[in-house]
Amino acid sequence: MRKQWILHKIGKTxxxxxxxxxxxxxxxxxxxxxxxxxxxLFCTGITFRGESGEIHINSDGRTVAWGITMxxxxxxxxxxxxxxxxxxxxLSSSFHRRTTTPYVPHGHSDIGTDRDKIQGGNMVRPGTTxxxxxxxxxxxxxxxxxxxxxxxxx
Numbered sequence: 061m062r063k064q065w066i067l068h069k070i071g072k073t074x075x076x077x078x079x080x081x082x083x084x085x086x087x088x089x090x091x092x093x094x095x096x097x098x099x100x101l102f103c104t105g106i107t108f109r110g111e112s113g114e115i116h117i118n119s120d121g122r123t124v125a126w127g128i129t130m131x132x133x134x135x136x137x138x139x140x141x142x143x144x145x146x147x148x149x150x151l152s153s154s155f156h157r158r159t160t161t162p163y164v165p166h167g168h169s170d171i172g173t174d175r176d177k178i179q180g181g182n183m184v185r186p187g188t189t190x191x192x193x194x195x196x197x198x199x200x201x202x203x204x205x206x207x208x209x210x211x212x213x214x
Contacts, residue, residue, distance in 0.1 A: 085087030102189050103211040110207035115192050119171065121214050124184055126153070126192050127166035128206070135198045136162045142206075144169060146184035146213065155194075165194070170212050179210040 103119040113130040124142065137160040142155040142165050153167035169190070170183045178181035184190055190213050196204040 081156050101211045102214050105210055106209075108209040112204050115206060115209050117192070117209070117211055119214055121171065123168045123170050123188050124176070124213050125168040126190075128162050128192070128194060128197075129164050130162075130204075133162040135144065135162070135202065135204070136196070138192065138196055138198035138200075139165065140148060140165050142167075142192060144179075145189075145191045145193065146181075147160050147188045149178070150181055151184065152181045186213055188213050 084094045086194040103117045103124050106117045108117075109151045112132070112135070113128060116127045116129070118125050118161055123197070128142065137157045137159055140163070144151040144153045144167065146169065153169045154167040155167055170177065171186055172178075172183050173185060174183055178185055189210050192206060194206045
């Protein structure tokens with residue numbers, strides 16, 4: 061398995077390995093365009109940053125793990141409704157519960173080609189997009205939703 065390195069710059073995430081000229085052009089474009097889906101990136105050590113929190117996605121080639129952290133952890137108390145998707149299929153690594161203490165919702169899905177597990181929502185096929193979508197209604201009544209995030213299972 062080829063190891064992918066990730067470069068974080070100015071709130072954008074880019075795959076390493078591009079030439080210096082292309083990289084400098086891309087970095088200058090981060091000022092001109094809003095963030096978009098990152099479906100061209102592998103799910104290996106990616107952080108998608110928002111105003112109130114971050115979504116972390118990482119893979120070791122066998123699983124895709126995810127977690128959501130709030131910048132103000134006191135706001136992470138409340139009703140979490142988080143779903144994960146492999147392609148367009150909802151996965152079983154979702155999180156739906158009310159928390160009474162600060163919490164970091166997290167989960168993982170296996171990567172593989174077992175048809176029964178893929179159809180059951182328990183596995184992501186290699187090369188398929190992975191995404192975390194969620195809403196938090198905190199104990200203070202504030203509502204938060206996830207930032208745009210999408211990557212490719214290795």
